[in-house]
Amino acid sequence: MARPRLLPEPVGLHLAALESPPDWDAEFGFSGPLELEIGSGAGGHALEYCRRHPEVRFVAFEWRKKYARDTLDRGHKMGLRNLRVLEADARFVVPRIFAPGSLDVVHLQFPDPWWKRSHFKRAVIQPAFAQLLLDRLKPGGLFDMRTDVQDRGVSMLAILEDAGFVNPLGKGVFHPYDPEEVPSTRERRYLASGEPVYRARLRKPA
Numbered sequence: 001m002a003r004p005r006l007l008p009e010p011v012g013l014h015l016a017a018l019e020s021p022p023d024w025d026a027e028f029g030f031s032g033p034l035e036l037e038i039g040s041g042a043g044g045h046a047l048e049y050c051r052r053h054p055e056v057r058f059v060a061f062e063w064r065k066k067y068a069r070d071t072l073d074r075g076h077k078m079g080l081r082n083l084r085v086l087e088a089d090a091r092f093v094v095p096r097i098f099a100p101g102s103l104d105v106v107h108l109q110f111p112d113p114w115w116k117r118s119h120f121k122r123a124v125i126q127p128a129f130a131q132l133l134l135d136r137l138k139p140g141g142l143f144d145m146r147t148d149v150q151d152r153g154v155s156m157l158a159i160l161e162d163a164g165f166v167n168p169l170g171k172g173v174f175h176p177y178d179p180e181e182v183p184s185t186r187e188r189r190y191l192a193s194g195e196p197v198y199r200a201r202l203r204k205p206a
């Protein structure tokens with residue numbers, strides 16, 4: 001009889017299973033800014049960002065097992081001490097493991113557009129979750145968002161601004177490309193092809 005295949009334990013389960021925020025200083029072994037990435041995919045942004053910013057404690061959520069595991073493995077090979085990868089649905093775990101006012105930056109790059117109307121409810125940026133992210137950021141904290149889908153960019157900006165995020169460039173205005181920013185895996189393709197990317201950098205009021 002064939003044996004049941006045992007899947008490996010989800011990456012980052014010790015954090016994803018918590019009911020309340022951990023002591024992040026103890027988890028990482030050092031104090032510093034705390035940043036969140038939602039949907040890190042193949043990990044291009046998370047890994048390079050952690051390499052460039054060793055002072056940042058970076059928590060990446062990616063619910064696809066292969067991506068989450070590969071990103072963690074590559075992070076280990078790169079010797080990154082400042083990266084944690086959680087194979088989990090950010091919408092359910094973020095509210096539990098980050099205290100209000102604890103995050104310095106939220107990164108959201110190229111979230112799935114969920115083309116079918118019946119799938120809209122799976123989109124990360126919904127009014128209630130936008131409120132939650134605003135609450136978890138520190139005053140003055142940054143929300144960095146990028147997308148290749150213009151109408152999703154417009155609607156996410158509107159939801160985030162309605163939730164209370166401030167757009168320093170004016171309501172509904174996208175941010176120009178900044179060559180200093182770390183591109184995500186998907187973004188590298190667009191930078192090479194010249195296809196448009198819609199960017200926003202919003203702030204929680206100080």
Ligand SMILES: C[S@@+](CC[C@H](N)C(=O)[O-])C[C@H]1O[C@@H](n2cnc3c(N)ncnc32)[C@H](O)[C@@H]1O
Nearest residue numbers: 039040041062063089090109110112184185186
């Ligand atoms: C279009 S991909 C973009 C990946 C990456 N940010 C990039 O720019 O290359 C979106 C990613 O978000 C992940 N994702 C979508 N919703 C998620 C959720 N609620 N929690 C965790 N990961 C999620 C998907 O599995 C997918 O890898």
